[in-house]
Amino acid sequence: MRYKACRNCRAICEDKEEVCPICGSNDFTYNWEGIVAIVDPFKSQVAKILGHEKAGIYALKVY
Numbered sequence: 001m002r003y004k005a006c007r008n009c010r011a012i013c014e015d016k017e018e019v020c021p022i023c024g025s026n027d028f029t030y031n032w033e034g035i036v037a038i039v040d041p042f043k044s045q046v047a048k049i050l051g052h053e054k055a056g057i058y059a060l061k062v063y
């Protein structure tokens with residue numbers, strides 16, 4: 001299965017998703033790199049650094 005990343009918030013989505021479940025954007029790319037899972041954005045230092053406010057799986061880089 002192919003995964004795509006939201007260009008707006010970098011959430012990783014399944015190919016069948018039409019809009020991003022995190023931010024509602026439909027601007028996706030298959031050109032992404034790295035993966036990070038945010039479980040608890042309020043406790044996670046990674047979430048703060050990357051600017052994610054919602055739990056989810058995100059790409060580290062989106063082109």
Ligand SMILES: [Zn+2]
Binds near residue numbers: 006009010020021022
């Ligand atoms: Zn998004």
